[in-house]
Each structure stands twice: as C-alpha cells, then as structure tokens.
Amino acid sequence: MSDRARADAVYEALLARAGERWVQPRKERTARILAFLDDPQRTYRVVHITGTNGKTSTARMIESLLRAHDLRTGLFTSPHLERFTERIMIDGEPIDDAAVADAWDEIEPFVDIVDAEFEAAGDAPLTFFELLTVLAFVAAADAPVDVLVLEVGMGGEWDSTNTADGDVAVFTPIDIDHADRLGSTIAEIARVKAGIIKEGAAVVSAQQPAEAMEVLRRVAAQNGATIAFEGAEFGLVDQKLAVGGQLLTVRGLAGEYIEEYLPLYGAHQGHNAALAVAAVESLIGGGSQRIAADVISEGLQGATSPGRLQLLGIAPTVIVDAAHNPHGAAALALALDDSFDFDEWGIVLGILSDKDAAGIVARLAPAAAHVFATAPDSERASDADVIADLVEQIGGRATVHPTLAEAAEAAREWAASSDRRAVAIAGSVVLAGEAIALAETEDWKSGWSA
Numbered sequence: 001m002s003d004r005a006r007a008d009a010v011y012e013a014l015l016a017r018a019g020e021r022w023v024q025p026r027k028e029r030t031a032r033i034l035a036f037l038d039d040p041q042r043t044y045r046v047v048h049i050t051g052t053n054g055k056t057s058t059a060r061m062i063e064s065l066l067r068a069h070d071l072r073t074g075l076f077t078s079p080h081l082e083r084f085t086e087r088i089m090i091d092g093e094p095i096d097d098a099a100v101a102d103a104w105d106e107i108e109p110f111v112d113i114v115d116a117e118f119e120a121a122g123d124a125p126l127t128f129f130e131l132l133t134v135l136a137f138v139a140a141a142d143a144p145v146d147v148l149v150l151e152v153g154m155g156g157e158w159d160s161t162n163t164a165d166g167d168v169a170v171f172t173p174i175d176i177d178h179a180d181r182l183g184s185t186i187a188e189i190a191r192v193k194a195g196i197i198k199e200g201a202a203v204v205s206a207q208q209p210a211e212a213m214e215v216l217r218r219v220a221a222q223n224g225a226t227i228a229f230e231g232a233e234f235g236l237v238d239q240k241l242a243v244g245g246q247l248l249t250v251r252g253l254a255g256e257y258i259e260e261y262l263p264l265y266g267a268h269q270g271h272n273a274a275l276a277v278a279a280v281e282s283l284i285g286g287g288s289q290r291i292a293a294d295v296i297s298e299g300l301q302g303a304t305s306p307g308r309l310q311l312l313g314i315a316p317t318v319i320v321d322a323a324h325n326p327h328g329a330a331a332l333a334l335a336l337d338d339s340f341d342f343d344e345w346g347i348v349l350g351i352l353s354d355k356d357a358a359g360i361v362a363r364l365a366p367a368a369a370h371v372f373a374t375a376p377d378s379e380r381a382s383d384a385d386v387i388a389d390l391v392e393q394i395g396g397r398a399t400v401h402p403t404l405a406e407a408a409e410a411a412r413e414w415a416a417s418s419d420r421r422a423v424a425i426a427g428s429v430v431l432a433g434e435a436i437a438l439a440e441t442e443d444w445k446s447g448w449s450a
Contacts, residue, residue, distance in 0.1 A: 040141035051172025065299030157195020313444030326359035
C-alpha cells in the first residue's frame with residue numbers, strides 16, 4: 001500500500017467516528033489516550049490560539065515567524081481546504097503521508113481500550129476531532145518539533161487541544177459564535193475561551209469588547225499569567241497598501257518594526273500580524289527581546305493564509321475568503337473596499353446551515369452589486385434559495401446557482417464584461433476549498449474564456 005493510500009485510510013478511520021461538529025464539553029477522553037502514549041504534547045513548547053475570527057491566519061503568521069528563528073515548527077489548524085494533511089504542518093509544509101500513517105500506527109492500539117473504558121461508564125467513543133488532535137500531538141513529537149502552534153477547535157476550556165499546556169495563550173477578537181455551545185453573551189464565551197490560560201503563561205490578546213477584556217484579565221491574574229492587549233502594550237501603528245499585500249509598522253512588546261512587508265490583503269491581517277509579533281516576542285524573549293530585523297522580515301514575508309483573501313484568478317480578478325460568520329463577513333466587506341480598486345463586486349456566496357446566514361448576508365451583501373447564491377458541497381449546506389431570499393430582503397440583487405461551478409462561471413462572465421468588476425467567493429471554508437480546487441482545474445489565472 002502506498003503512503004498516500006495509508007494516509008487516506010487514516011482519514012477514513014477518523015471519518016467513521018462522531019463528526020467534527022459533534023462536541024461535548026470534555027477533554028478527559030483525549031487526556032486518557034494521551035497518557036497511554038506518554039503525553040507527547042509535553043515534549044515541545046506550545047503557542048495556543050483561540051478567538052472567534054483570525055485564528056488560522058494568526059497561527060500561520062506565528063509559525064512563519066518562529067520558523068524564521070530557525071526553530072523546527074509544527075502547526076495544527078482546522079478545518080482543511082482540500083486535504084486533511086493540511087491541518088498538521090511540519091516546518092511550513094503539510095505533513096508527509098508516511099508520517100501521518102506512522103503516527104496512527106502508534107495510536108491505534110490504544111483507541112479500542114479507551115473507547116471501551118468510556119463506553120463502560122456510559123460515555124461515547126472518541127470522536128473525529130479528539131483523535132485528530134492526538135494524531136497532531138504524536139506527529140509533532142515524532143518530527144520532532146521545537147514549538148507547536150496550536151489552534152483551538154471550539155471554545156478553549158474543554159476543547160481537546162487544551163490537554164496541552166500553552167507557554168503563550170493567544171486571543172484573537174472574541175465575538176458571538178457557536179452560541180449553542182459556548183454561551184449567548186461575550187462574557188460567557190470569553191470565560192470558555194479563557195480556559196486555555198495556564199499557570200505562569202504569557203497571554204497576548206487582540207483588542208476585545210470590555211466584557212471579554214475583564215474576563216481575560218481576571219483569569220490571567222488567577223493563574224499568575226502576564227497579559228498584554230493590542231492598543232495598550234502593543235499594536236498596529238500604520239499600514240499601507242503594497243503590490244500583493246501591505247507594508248506594516250508594528251509596535252511590539254519589545255520594539256517597533258517599521259514598514260515590514262506582509263503578502264496578505266486586508267486591514268484585519270495587519271492586526272493579526274501585530275498579535276503574531278507580540279506572541280512570538282513573548283515566547284522567544286519573554287516579551288523583552290526584540291525580534292532581529294532579518295528574522296521579522298523573513299517571517300512576515302513568508303506568511304501565507306490560504307482561503308483568506310486569496311487571489312485565485314485574473315482577468316477577471318477572483319478572490320476567495322472563508323468569511324463563515326458575521327464578524328468574518330464584516331472584515332471581508334471592509335477589505336474589498338480598502339484593499340482593492342474595483343467599482344463593483346460580484347459575490348459568490350455559499351453558507352453552511354449551522355452558521356448565521358442572516359448575519360453574514362447583512363454584512364456582506366451591501367458590498368455586492370450582485371450575489372450569486374450557491375451551496376457548498378456538504379450535507380450541512382444552506383439552500384441557495386434561502387440565501388438569495390435573505391439578500392433580496394435587504395434590497396440586494398441575487399441569482400441562484402445549484403453548484404459552485406455554475407455560480408463561479410456566471411460570476412466570472414459578469415465580471416469579465418468590465419475591468420472595474422471583480423469576484424469574491426465566500427461564506428464557508430468548505431466552499432473556499434472547492435473554489436481553490438476549481439480555480440486550479442480551470443486555470444482561472446489564465447483569464448476568462450467563454
């Protein structure tokens with residue numbers, strides 16, 4: 001059996017488990033199987049990241065900056081865009097198929113044991129995400145890595161990733177999301193997310209609503225952790241548009257970094273970069289050691305964020321952005337206006353049914369001259385007609401297209417009629433992954449052809 005076939009078999013075994021959206025507030029089962037494996041998550045330093053939006057982009061910037069320090073890095077994020085090995089990165093590349101399969105061979109003998117223990121106690125078997133987290137921890141230990149940059153799956157306190165002890169706890173902006181799981185207020189959600197703050201850790205946070213800030217300060221104090229907030233202890237001083245991205249001036253915890261190039265679009269990515277810089281300063285020098293000029297330049301210039309304001313096509317311009325909740329949709333709408341020079345945007349929009357479709361549409365549709373409503377290739381997809389109705393209810397123009405391929409063709413044809421038009425594909429990570437694959441297959445960077 002080839003290494004790819006072995007890795008694909010691992011993914012099939014994970015998919016046979018309770019799905020990724022099936023979440024219970026517990027981390028004990030993950031801790032139990034990790035104990036059988038001698039706690040691989042304790043063999044490297046950890047930067048742990050939670051928040052509502054910007055987690056993956058910030059995680060990828062932190063990882064790139066750490067790699068520029070000549071550290072061997074691991075990165076665990078979710079979900080994936082095209083193939084599940086993207087979720088576990090080693091030194092900036094998706095993990096090798098052989099490494100995934102070998103790590104699973106270490107884990108598999110203990111899965112049935114732990115399942116049986118918990119089933120005897122009336123609990124459910126290990127889930128997809130619990131075992132994927134264990135797989136990431138084992139693979140990172142086997143690499144071995146110096147630092148693992150670890151993105152929370154949901155919340156924080158009871159998430160399976162919280163079986164690791166973060167040396168640095170990073171908080172991106174906190175907003176309402178997963179209210180059925182995390183709470184209906186900012187303060188309730190912040191309390192769950194603050195669970196990743198460990199004894200003596202360093203905490204760095206984006207700007208937060210007052211109620212979230214109060215919770216983070218209180219939990220940090222309870223755990224003897226230091227805490228620094230964007231806008232007070234560090235921050236984004238200036239950003240300017242540049243070819244393919246932007247020039248940033250960042251005030252870090254240990255010094256100022258002037259006009260550093262970041263090859264990503266969007267004002268929010270500048271703020272994510274400032275947060276990433278503060279996190280790395282906290283890990284490397286306890287917040288008191290400036291990052292060397294060549295290191296910060298290499299780290300920021302090497303940062304990528306697939307599926308986040310990613311350019312997929314030219315003539316017409318097509319970008320893709322996951323924008324899977326209202327906060328992300330608002331950031332995308334702002335970026336379309338601030339970071340690009342087009343008069344009209346056509347937005348291909350597909351949303352999953354467990355997301356706040358009305359909230360996403362309310363923030364994104366006003367930025368569109370035309371919405372091409374479609375559905376991601378998922379059992380959880382919202383009906384495209386529902387999305388179109390939401391757009392029309394707020395006075396927007398929408399047409400319905402059963403598949404992404406049909407929606408993208410219509411949108412690209414619409415945009416090709418004027419050099420002042422462009423297309424954005426948004427609303428779901430699943431849709432973003434489909435778009436990336438479709439753009440490659442149809443070679444959108446060669447330009448429009450009817």
